[in-house]
Amino acid sequence: MADHSRDPCPIVILSDFGGAFAMGTVGGSVWHGIKGFRNSPLGERRTGALSAIKARAPVVGGNFGAWGGLFSTFDCMVKGVRRKEDPWNGIIAGFFTGGALAVRGGMKATRNGAITCACLLAVFEGVGIVFSRMMAAQQQPVAPQLPDAPLSA
Amino acid sequence: MSWLFGGNSKKEQQPEQKPEVQEQAFSFDSTSAQDVSSFLSTPMDTSRLHPLAGLNDTLEYLNIDDEALTDLQGAQGLIPSRGWTDDLCYGSGGAYLTGLGLGGSYGFIEGIKAIPSGAPTKIRINTVLNHITKRGPFLGNSAGVLALGYNLVNSLIGYQRGKHDAANSVAAGAITGALFKATKGTKPMFIASGLMASAAGAWSLIKELL
Numbered sequence A: 001m002a003d004h005s006r007d008p009c010p011i012v013i014l015s016d017f018g019g020a021f022a023m024g025t026v027g028g029s030v031w032h033g034i035k036g037f038r039n040s041p042l043g044e045r046r047t048g049a050l051s052a053i054k055a056r057a058p059v060v061g062g063n064f065g066a067w068g069g070l071f072s073t074f075d076c077m078v079k080g081v082r083r084k085e086d087p088w089n090g091i092i093a094g095f096f097t098g099g100a101l102a103v104r105g106g107m108k109a110t111r112n113g114a115i116t117c118a119c120l121l122a123v124f125e126g127v128g129i130v131f132s133r134m135m136a137a138q139q140q141p142v143a144p145q146l147p148d149a150p151l152s153a
Numbered sequence B: 001m002s003w004l005f006g007g008n009s010k011k012e013q014q015p016e017q018k019p020e021v022q023e024q025a026f027s028f029d030s031t032s033a034q035d036v037s038s039f040l041s042t043p044m045d046t047s048r049l050h051p052l053a054g055l056n057d058t059l060e061y062l063n064i065d066d067e068a069l070t071d072l073q074g075a076q077g078l079i080p081s082r083g084w085t086d087d088l089c090y091g092s093g094g095a096y097l098t099g100l101g102l103g104g105s106y107g108f109i110e111g112i113k114a115i116p117s118g119a120p121t122k123i124r125i126n127t128v129l130n131h132i133t134k135r136g137p138f139l140g141n142s143a144g145v146l147a148l149g150y151n152l153v154n155s156l157i158g159y160q161r162g163k164h165d166a167a168n169s170v171a172a173g174a175i176t177g178a179l180f181k182a183t184k185g186t187k188p189m190f191i192a193s194g195l196m197a198s199a200a201g202a203w204s205l206i207k208e209l210l
Helices: A009-038 A045-082 A087-101 A107-138 B009-013 B036-040 B084-113 B121-161 B166-180 B186-209
Strands: none
Touching: A009 A045, A009 B084, A009 B121, A045 A087, A045 B084, A045 B121, A087 A107, B084 B121, B121 B166, B121 B186, B166 B186
């Protein structure tokens, strides 16, 4: 069955980008809030946490967003080229994303980033498949109990 | 969000829709039958007795609740929205990309001007790229955070009031702008608040015109 909860392809990039950005910003706020709190001297803990959040949470959000947006873009491109919907889409998109993010580090960094990201996405897809199998096994259709004697008319 | 703010009274206004009782008409109509032989002669189609008769296994069940568009008054924007999560994602995504593009173009121009004379190609490219990555993400991050806060506040106000309109947008913009510069003192706070409120007002005007 097709996934109806996601929007069609070109526009979903925007949604993925924003979702990843929001997730990164919220998560970065929590992370850098705790980190800034712990790394500040006593008496300045609240201000330290606040300034750490202000300085770093948007950056984390931006990094998350860049990753999510690039991944979604490549995912749509791969879908457009392959005209198929399977786990390889994510792996190929992850390969390109990892490569694109590391492209300023030179050829070697690009290659390593691409391979690492593809492996990561392969693990994600594998875990997803395993989970959907487990869910499907739990929700097997059960045959209804048939009455012994046919209903007499 | 009812887990956080308690139930809302607007749900009581919508009466529960009861499924209409549909009478199933089979091939036998008792009013038209004059005697026994008249309805025994009509061929009986047993498949019509089953409620799912005529539907084979190509039947696909859709979970309508998850993908129903929002029915809040005034919430129909440029992109069809299923609720506040959609608004949030599209809003911050669009704002971030706009900020990134604007900042990136500014950095690009700045980088072109800053190229040292007589430098090799690699240095030239790196100068421009460094300027782009300095300006673009900074503006994008700020715009994204502002849009994030704006959409959260706007959805919250819209949820509490039960409708979306320009006043909601302006109020949400003012609150977001004030929060954004809350640590810089009173005056920058008011300036940012006014700027964001007017930006939100302009945005709702543009949305109206489109």
